[in-house]
Amino acid sequence: MAEWLDDFLFTYENLIHALGIHGLLALSMYCVMALGQLSLGQAAFMGLGAYTGALLTLKLGLPFWLVLPISALVPALVALVIGGPTLRLNGVYLAISTIALGEVLRVLYINAESLTGGALGLSGIPQKASLWLVYGLLAVCIAGFWAIGRSRIGRAMEAMREDEMAAGVMGVNLPLYKLGALIASAMLAGLAGSLAAHSNSFIGPNEYGFEAAVTILSFALLGGIGTPIAPVIGAFVLTALPELLRPLADFRLVFNGLIIVLAVLFLPRGIVPFRLRRAP
Amino acid sequence: MSALLSARGLTMQFRGLLAVNAVDVDVAAGSVHGIIGPNGAGKTTFFNLISGLLRPTSGSLTLDGQDVTALPPYARTRMGLARTFQNIRMFSDMSVLENVMTGMHTRLKAPGWSALLRLPGFRAEEREARAQAMELLEFVGLADKADGRSGSLAYGEQRRLEIARALASRPRLLLLDEPAAGMNPAETRELAVLLKQLGQRDVTLLLVEHDMGFVMDLCDRITVLNFGRKIAEGGPRDIRNDSSVIEAYLGSKVAERLAKAHGA
Amino acid sequence: MLSQQLVNGLVLGSTYALFALGFTLIFGVLRVINLTYGFYFSVGAFVALWLARSLGASIWIALPLGSLAAGLVAVVIDGILLTRLRRTKAGELPSLMVTLGAVLALYALMAALIGTEIQRFPFGFVGSTALEFAGVRVSLVQMLIVGTAFVMVAVLFLLLQYTRLGLMIRALAENEDAARLMGINVDATVVAVSFLSGLLGGAAGVLIGLNFNAIQPFMGEAMMLRGFAVIIIGGLGDIRGALVAGILLGVLEVLTAGYLSSNAKEAVGFAILVLTLWFRPVGLFGRAQVKRA
Numbered sequence: 163m164a165e166w167l168d169d170f171l172f173t174y175e176n177l178i179h180a181l182g183i184h185g186l187l188a189l190s191m192y193c194v195m196a197l198g199q200l201s202l203g204q205a206a207f208m209g210l211g212a213y214t215g216a217l218l219t220l221k222l223g224l225p226f227w228l229v230l231p232i233s234a235l236v237p238a239l240v241a242l243v244i245g246g247p248t249l250r251l252n253g254v255y256l257a258i259s260t261i262a263l264g265e266v267l268r269v270l271y272i273n274a275e276s277l278t279g280g281a282l283g284l285s286g287i288p289q290k291a292s293l294w295l296v297y298g299l300l301a302v303c304i305a306g307f308w309a310i311g312r313s314r315i316g317r318a319m320e321a322m323r324e325d326e327m328a329a330g331v332m333g334v335n336l337p338l339y340k341l342g343a344l345i346a347s348a349m350l351a352g353l354a355g356s357l358a359a360h361s362n363s364f365i366g367p368n369e370y371g372f373e374a375a376v377t378i379l380s381f382a383l384l385g386g387i388g389t390p391i392a393p394v395i396g397a398f399v400l401t402a403l404p405e406l407l408r409p410l411a412d413f414r415l416v417f418n419g420l421i422i423v424l425a426v427l428f429l430p431r432g433i434v435p436f437r438l439r440r441a442p
Numbered sequence: 443m444s445a446l447l448s449a450r451g452l453t454m455q456f457r458g459l460l461a462v463n464a465v466d467v468d469v470a471a472g473s474v475h476g477i478i479g480p481n482g483a484g485k486t487t488f489f490n491l492i493s494g495l496l497r498p499t500s501g502s503l504t505l506d507g508q509d510v511t512a513l514p515p516y517a518r519t520r521m522g523l524a525r526t527f528q529n530i531r532m533f534s535d536m537s538v539l540e541n542v543m544t545g546m547h548t549r550l551k552a553p554g555w556s557a558l559l560r561l562p563g564f565r566a567e568e569r570e571a572r573a574q575a576m577e578l579l580e581f582v583g584l585a586d587k588a589d590g591r592s593g594s595l596a597y598g599e600q601r602r603l604e605i606a607r608a609l610a611s612r613p614r615l616l617l618l619d620e621p622a623a624g625m626n627p628a629e630t631r632e633l634a635v636l637l638k639q640l641g642q643r644d645v646t647l648l649l650v651e652h653d654m655g656f657v658m659d660l661c662d663r664i665t666v667l668n669f670g671r672k673i674a675e676g677g678p679r680d681i682r683n684d685s686s687v688i689e690a691y692l693g694s695k696v697a698e699r700l701a702k703a704h705g706a
Numbered sequence: 707m708l709s710q711q712l713v714n715g716l717v718l719g720s721t722y723a724l725f726a727l728g729f730t731l732i733f734g735v736l737r738v739i740n741l742t743y744g745f746y747f748s749v750g751a752f753v754a755l756w757l758a759r760s761l762g763a764s765i766w767i768a769l770p771l772g773s774l775a776a777g778l779v780a781v782v783i784d785g786i787l788l789t790r791l792r793r794t795k796a797g798e799l800p801s802l803m804v805t806l807g808a809v810l811a812l813y814a815l816m817a818a819l820i821g822t823e824i825q826r827f828p829f830g831f832v833g834s835t836a837l838e839f840a841g842v843r844v845s846l847v848q849m850l851i852v853g854t855a856f857v858m859v860a861v862l863f864l865l866l867q868y869t870r871l872g873l874m875i876r877a878l879a880e881n882e883d884a885a886r887l888m889g890i891n892v893d894a895t896v897v898a899v900s901f902l903s904g905l906l907g908g909a910a911g912v913l914i915g916l917n918f919n920a921i922q923p924f925m926g927e928a929m930m931l932r933g934f935a936v937i938i939i940g941g942l943g944d945i946r947g948a949l950v951a952g953i954l955l956g957v958l959e960v961l962t963a964g965y966l967s968s969n970a971k972e973a974v975g976f977a978i979l980v981l982t983l984w985f986r987p988v989g990l991f992g993r994a995q996v997k998r999a
Contacts, residue, residue: 200799200803243980246984247983248983248987251983252942254733254739254802254942255938257802258739258934259980259983262931262934262975263976265927265930265976266931266972266973269972269973270973273972306558309559309560310554313552313554313557313564314557317540320536320544324533324534325532327515327531328527329533331493331495331516332516332544332545332547332607332611333516333520333547334516334547336514336516376810379803379806383803413814416810416811416814418807418810419809419810421807422804422808422810423787423807423808423811426800426803426804427790430800440536440540441539441572
């Protein structure tokens with residue numbers, strides 16, 4: 163039995179790591195979408211976490227327990243600068259400025275060659291992200307979102323998603339909630355990025371661009387955002403599926419894009435359409 | 443009686459249009475105050491100014507002696523203001539009970555981390571909130587539908603749920619934007635009974651309404667707006683006999699004829 | 707030196723302005739951030755390239771036909787993706803997400819079918835002659851770019867101001883329901899706006915393709931970064947703002963590349979975008995409708 167499990171883990175180790183990390187990314191998307199906001203910067207925040215983490219480990223040799231929180235902090239600061247002004251504006255401003263962030267960071271990573279390794283990226287990052295750590299964090303985050311979802315905060319978030327103006331009239335501090343959610347989501351994405359860097363041992367500038375942003379969005383759109391587990395299931399499906407459908411090759415991105423189109427048009431609640439009860 | 447809410451020179455200009463033009467209004471604590479006026483008189487804009495959805499072009503607003511002119515809606519709710527909307531704005535995916543509990547947002551104090559860890563203090567507060575929400579649903583006659591989806595309630599029920607949700611913040615001043623709109627006569631009578639009971643809860647009411655009978659029956663004091671200006675103010679009897687009000691509603695020719703008929 | 711830089715910046719900026727014009731027109735009238743817009747840019751460039759290579763078409767044929775093709779593609783894509791959302795009044799974010807998914811699929815499809823290597827217009831497609839005024843060199847391509855951009859912008863302005871279609875478009879931009887009540891054929895106007903924006907995007911694609919003589923499926927994606935910056939700096943939906951912001955960005959990029967470093971050039975637009983959001987979210991002329999929460 164144990165031998166079977168070992169074999170399984172050995173064969174699919176990369177996939178299992180990816181599933182957990184994508185689960186965290188899906189939660190970071192959930193965190194903003196749950197209150198009706200759209201950030202397309204999750205991949206950019208992930209990249210910031212990955213580069214921060216990798217550089218701290220490689221160049222400064224900091225211990226991993228210190229690297230992880232800093233990898234969450236850097237994207238949080240960037241989220242504050244980008245998100246701060248947009249949160250009082252119409253939601254498209256946040257969406258636009260976060261896509262632009264991803265593009266500009268990609269150019270920055272490529273050009274700041276001495277630090278980031280340019281187009282070649284950084285390699286030889288020690289593999290410190292154990293499966294226990296990844297899945298432990300994922301479980302804690304799901305439980306945390308679940309608990310928060312069943313409180314006044316969760317009700318305020320759903321109220322904002324349904325009708326922002328009415329939520330404001332209920333006394334929900336809209337800018338504070340939006341900023342809080344964006345920062346929390348940037349921190350989560352940064353953590354996921356750092357974990358990914360310390361499990362793949364390689365990172366490159368093109369992993370966190372437009373395609374990655376769209377893929378992360380597709381996790382939440384396919385899974386739905388009725389409960390925190392829904393986007394994670396979306397991430398699992400979309401991460402495992404391409405592995406199974408390897409022949410898709412070049413057309414994998416076409417598939418990811420179409421998922422978004424079809425989910426928005428025909429499946430607005432996702433494949434896990436249940437909704438969290440928010441009263442005792 | 444002191445004024446709970448005072449508007450001074452309240453003005454709202456959209457492009458060239460003066461939707462609300464230098465309006466002064468005092469709403470006395472404990473009163474039921476009505477705002478009436480023909481279509482396009484600026485009533486809804488006036489309401490949006492009071493609840494903070496619009497920022498006035500000029501003029502000031504004080505709530506209980508404090509200047510609230512520049513405060514966003516959520517801050518005014520915290521100070522004891524609540525409102526309903528003319529075209530009901532329900533959180534329709536939520537249950538009826540959850541809607542009312544959302545209305546308690548400003549009153550629930552348990553910090554986020556105690557919710558995260560589901561500490562006893564948080565759980566006690568939630569249980570208490572649920573009990574109070576049930577009591578409010580009882581009050582508006584929706585207790586048996588507490589767990590139903592609020593979006594599937596009938597129209598009149600949604601109106602009552604919106605009132606319960608607004609009351610959940612324990613407001614001192616409740617703004618009702620055409621509460622009887624779209625209701626049949628029986629529902630309107632029930633609503634009037636409900637609103638009269640609110641006085642016992644120490645809630646001051648400010649309402650915009652089209653249904654004249656409803657307003658005259660309910661209000662202690664009435665302000666009449668026309669083309670954004672205040673044209674009359676007083677008790678129901680004064681308003682009923684005010685020629686400028688009649689003129690605004692019926693047009694000047696009819697008013698003249700009425701005046702002649704009365705004179706004859 | 708500086709005057710040469712300014713001329714180059716002006717040329718680059720006029721393509722940015724042309725590109726952003728279509729993008730901001732879509733938002734201003736249809737209230738959608740349509741991310742497939744970058745794809746029209748690639749389509750325009752590739753159709754022109756194909757015409758030039760396979761049929762030996764001259765620029766005077768390839769430019770209008772490339773733009774036209776992009777316009778038609780825009781109409782088809784808008785019809786497929788957004789008709790349903792528009793009917794249910796789904797709002798700005800779902801529309802944005804649909805176009806985001808679609809544009810990824812479209813680029814990926816195009817890359818899979820055509821390949822991602824850089825392609826070039828045939829030698830001598832546009833003559834390499836250049837004029838010199840007081841030491842400032844202006845190539846034929848540059849004149850063509852500025853001239854085309856100028857003509858297209860002028861035509862768009864005249865169309866919006868003085869024609870019946872322009873009136874319909876402006877009415878729709880003001881208020882869809884009111885426009886419908888006034889008897890305006892909203893669906894036809896939507897098609898017209900999509901077509902016009904595709905036309906502008908496609909023309910910008912051909913011109914940028916000429917300017918750098920490098921054509922590749924993802925070229926539209928890189929261009930969108932400029933598009934975002936320009937429409938926010940100019941003010942969302944503000945046509946005059948997009949024009950000025952486009953030219954401004956082009957000039958600033960060229961100056962940054964010339965006097966600072968060519969790497970920093972890529973970040974100029976984003977830096978001004980963030981500054982705009984902090985200090986002047988309504989855009990250059992303050993005409994964007996900034997709905998505050």
